[in-house]
Amino acid sequence: GAVVSQHPSRVICKSGTSVKIECRSLDFQATTMFWYRQFPKQSLMLMATSNEGSKATYEQGVEKDKFLINHASLTLSTLTVTSAHPEDSSFYICSASGPGTGENIQYFGAGTRLSVL
Amino acid sequence: GESVGLHLPTLSVQEGDNSIINCAYSNSASDYFIWYKQESGKGPQFIIDIRSNMDKRQGQRVTVLLNKTVKHLSLQIAATQPGDSAVYFCAESISNFGNEKLTFGTGTRLTIIP
Numbered sequence: 001g002a003v004v005s006q007h008p009s010r011v012i013c014k015s016g017t018s019v020k021i022e023c024r025s026l027d028f029q030a031t032t033m034f035w036y037r038q039f040p041k042q043s044l045m046l047m048a049t050s051n052e053g054s055k056a057t058y059e060q061g062v063e064k065d066k067f068l069i070n071h072a073s074l075t076l077s078t079l080t081v082t083s084a085h086p087e088d089s090s091f092y093i094c095s096a097s098g099p100g101t102g103e104n105i106q107y108f109g110a111g112t113r114l115s116v117l
Numbered sequence: 118g119e120s121v122g123l124h125l126p127t128l129s130v131q132e133g134d135n136s137i138i139n140c141a142y143s144n145s146a147s148d149y150f151i152w153y154k155q156e157s158g159k160g161p162q163f164i165i166d167i168r169s170n171m172d173k174r175q176g177q178r179v180t181v182l183l184n185k186t187v188k189h190l191s192l193q194i195a196a197t198q199p200g201d202s203a204v205y206f207c208a209e210s211i212s213n214f215g216n217e218k219l220t221f222g223t224g225t226r227l228t229i230i231p
Contacts (some may be wrong), residue, residue, distance in 0.1 A: 006160070034218070041125045043206060043221045044161070093160050097217075105151065106219060108160035 003027050004096050006109025013084055014117055021079045021112045023094030030096035033077040034106060035069060038091040050077055074098070084116045125204070127226045130197050138225045140190040140207035147209035149217060152181060152192045154203045155224070161206060164192070194227075202229045 003026040013019050023033060032051050036044040048064075050056040050071035058064045068080040077096075081088055091113050095106040130136040142150070148169040153161035167174045167181045167190075174181050180193040190207050204224045210217040
């Protein structure tokens with residue numbers, strides 16, 4: 001149980017385009033989803049926390065207009081990187097937690113590697 | 118063990134030996150801790166967790182020890198196998214009615230030598 005699916009696993013796009021990443025909880029209701037960014041050989045940095053049906057809470061320094069987060073249902077959250085630029089290239093990972101995951105453990109998706117040309 | 122900065126600490130262990138990965142956490146108010154394993158190109162995988170009212174918890178081949186006095190957490194892996202090679206992160210949080218944010222440590226790369 002507690003499976004989180006993230007799609008796509010890899011995306012390459014041109015500078016200036018927008019990219020949408022989906023995060024789905026497959027076998028539990030994710031009342032809270034989290035979006036992280038990870039640079040090579042570094043730790044995970046939390047970007048934002050989203051609760052179903054509410055606006056996301058962004059961490060300091062994360063541009064909310066740049067990284068649009070939608071958590072419209074208990075099984076789906078999306079992250080849209082708007083007008084992507086090369087400096088947005090990174091590994092983006094989502095996680096989800098909910099009443100059924102036990103101790104509110106966060107379960108992670110497999111990540112999306114974004115490369116902006 | 119863990120350290121501040123961009124350099125990822127490394128640990129090499131002979132297959133079959135036990136390994137200990139250390140983590141110094143930062144917030145004395147943290148009351149919930151998790152160890153995650155991350156293989157290359159994948160998302161973190163939950164290994165084991167512990168609450169601050171405990172100082173030890175055991176799982177299958179893994180044991181987590183918590184020393185709140187010195188804000189130190191360790192993960193012991195017994196009888197290591199090649200599949201244990203990965204980066205291991207500790208994470209800390211403060212209970213917040215299901216909205217717990219995790220703060221991740223810098224990670225330790227564990228390499229199992231066949």
